[in-house]
Structure formats: C-alpha cells, structure tokens
Amino acid sequence: DAMVIQNPRYQVTQFGKPVTLSCSQTLNHNVMYWYQQKSSQAPKLLFHYYDKDFNNEADTPDNFQSRRPNTSFCFLDIRSPGLGDAAMYLCATSRDEYNEQFFGPGTRLTVL
Amino acid sequence: GQNIDQPTEMTATEGAIVQINCTYQTSGFNGLFWYQQHAGEAPTFLSYNVLDGLEEKGRFSSFLSRSKGYSYLLLKELQMKDSASYLCAVLDSNYQLIWGAGTKLIIKP
Numbered sequence: 001d002a003m004v005i006q007n008p009r010y011q012v013t014q015f016g017k018p019v020t021l022s023c024s025q026t027l028n029h030n031v032m033y034w035y036q037q038k039s040s041q042a043p044k045l046l047f048h049y050y051d052k053d054f055n056n057e058a059d060t061p062d063n064f065q066s067r068r069p070n071t072s073f074c075f076l077d078i079r080s081p082g083l084g085d086a087a088m089y090l091c092a093t094s095r096d097e098y099n100e101q102f103f104g105p106g107t108r109l110t111v112l
Numbered sequence: 113g114q115n116i117d118q119p120t121e122m123t124a125t126e127g128a129i130v131q132i133n134c135t136y137q138t139s140g141f142n143g144l145f146w147y148q149q150h151a152g153e154a155p156t157f158l159s160y161n162v163l164d165g166l167e168e169k170g171r172f173s174s175f176l177s178r179s180k181g182y183s184y185l186l187l188k189e190l191q192m193k194d195s196a197s198y199l200c201a202v203l204d205s206n207y208q209l210i211w212g213a214g215t216k217l218i219i220k221p
Binding site: 040041042043044045088090097098100101102103104105106108 | 116142143145152153154155156157160199203207208209211212213214216
C-alpha cells in the first residue's frame with residue numbers, strides 16, 4: 001500500500017541533545033511537509049519541499065533544520081531540543097501544493 | 113491576518129446528526145479541507161470544497177459558501193468511532209494551508 005512512514009513513532013531525547021526524525025513516502029508525491037502539533041492546537045507548518053525546492057516558514061526557529069536527499073525521504077533535525085519542543089511531529093505529502101495532504105502517523109517527541 | 117474559527121468542543125448522541133461550523137478570513141482562497149484526527153493520531157483527509165455547495169460522501173457531507181467565508185461538516189448516523197477532532201483548513205492564494213485549531217467531538221451513547 002502506498003503510504004507515508006515516520007520513524008520512530010516515539011522519541012525521547014535529553015535537553016540540548018540533537019535528534020533526527022525521518023519520513024519516507026511511497027506515493028511519489030512532489031511535496032513533503034513537516035508540521036509540529038501540540039495538544040489541542042492546529043498543526044504548525046515548519047517547512048515544506050516542492051521537489052528539491054526548500055520553503056522555510058518565517059517563524060520556524062533556526063534550531064529546526066530539514067533535508068530531503070531524494071523524492072522519497074525527508075528528515076527533520078532538531079539541533080538543540082528544548083522543553084518547549086516536546087510535541088507531535090507530523091510529516092505529510094501531497095501530489096502538488098493544491099492537493100489534499102496525506103499524513104504519516106507522527107513522531108511524539110519527549111524532551112527530558 | 114489569516115484566521116480560521118471553529119468551536120472548541122461539541123457533544124452529540126450516537127445515531128444523531130451533528131454540524132461542525134468553520135468560518136475563515138484568509139488571503140485568497142484555493143479550497144477548504146476537512147480532516148479528522150483521533151487522539152494521538154495523524155489527521156486523515158475527509159473532504160475538499162472549492163466551489164459553493166454541498167459535497168456528500170457517505171455519512172459525511174461538507175458545505176461551502178465562499179461569499180460568507182463559511183463551511184460546515186455534517187456527520188449523520190453518528191457512531192462512537194466518530195469521536196475525534198475535526199480540523200478545518202483553507203488553502204490561501206500562496207497555496208499555503210491555514211489550519212483551524214480543530215473541534216473536539218464527543219459522542220455519547
């Protein structure tokens with residue numbers, strides 16, 4: 001089945017210790033997104049890629065970086081996680097920017 | 113600024129009908145999406161409206177009025193598994209998806 005996969009599903013890290021979250025897709029979609037979602041809040045877009053073109057949201061902290069080495073994979077790097085970065089991180093894909101987005105199961109990040 | 117408003121929480125009875133409203137003010141409009149999100153899980157796509165009117169898909173229907181900046185999601189024959197958050201999101205003129213905070217729907221037996 002075509003899908004969006006995120007690993008790991010649960011990630012625990014220590015304050016200030018770098019962490020990388022991964023996302024892969026078998027949908028062959030052009031666009032990949034990274035969202036941060038905290039409890040009872042709307043998903044907050046961090047970045048998106050249209051193919052290899054990177055788009056950073058203006059209010060995304062520098063602490064967050066992203067890489068898309070090929071069509072299928074996208075990574076979210078958090079260089080120095082703070083307690084406020086504890087959240088669910090959602091990866092999504094869409095065929096183009098005006099199509100519906102398909103979400104992975106998310107990675108729940110805990111910062112100790 | 114851009115804004116999506118929807119009720120924070122609603123309660124309904126199993127077997128009944130519920131309507132979840134969404135109003136929006138955005139820079140341009142390229143369509144409105146409804147997503148369902150169960151607790152601790154990722155959102156899943158329910159519907160897309162870009163023209164005025166009602167789109168029906170099984171027990172779920174979605175309505176759009178662009179002149180009023182208004183949409184609703186109608187859920188019929190409610191089941192316990194429909195307990196979830198329902199998120200309204202609008203695609204603006206830059207093809208950026210503006211999300212509402214979601215409406216938590218509680219279904220009671």
